Amino acid sequence: MKVQEENNVKGLFGLVLFLGFALLALVGPAKAEECARVHEVQITFEDATGFKPAAVGIEVGDCIRWINVAFDAHSVVAVDRSFRVGMLQNGADAIIAFMKPGVYPYFCGPHPPMKGQVIVKD
Numbered sequence: 001m002k003v004q005e006e007n008n009v010k011g012l013f014g015l016v017l018f019l020g021f022a023l024l025a026l027v028g029p030a031k032a033e034e035c036a037r038v039h040e041v042q043i044t045f046e047d048a049t050g051f052k053p054a055a056v057g058i059e060v061g062d063c064i065r066w067i068n069v070a071f072d073a074h075s076v077v078a079v080d081r082s083f084r085v086g087m088l089q090n091g092a093d094a095i096i097a098f099m100k101p102g103v104y105p106y107f108c109g110p111h112p113p114m115k116g117q118v119i120v121k122d
Contacts, residue, residue: 027082027104030097035063038095041116043068043076043088043108050074050114057119060101064118067093075109076116084109 108114
């Protein structure tokens, strides 16, 4: 019975690992030259959301470049965890490519009330 449980755990781990890599293929870090178009979102304390613009519409193959123009460090985390940008200090940036249509709400890890969304169209 113990061998069966170990096999189930290994199988589940393999599935989770596969799904994680599959999500990275649809949304993930990129370089600007890999993008059809790069859209900029500023991380700031201006407005209520902390992201400017709070919602941005793009097309499949486009990228978002988040740049921190605030004094404090911030991050960008997808609600569904399909992407995550580490802590960005003032002036730092990160680019994420979006390869699948959908709505991708996100928030700042250390400041969850800061929210935004990316709307990806065909």
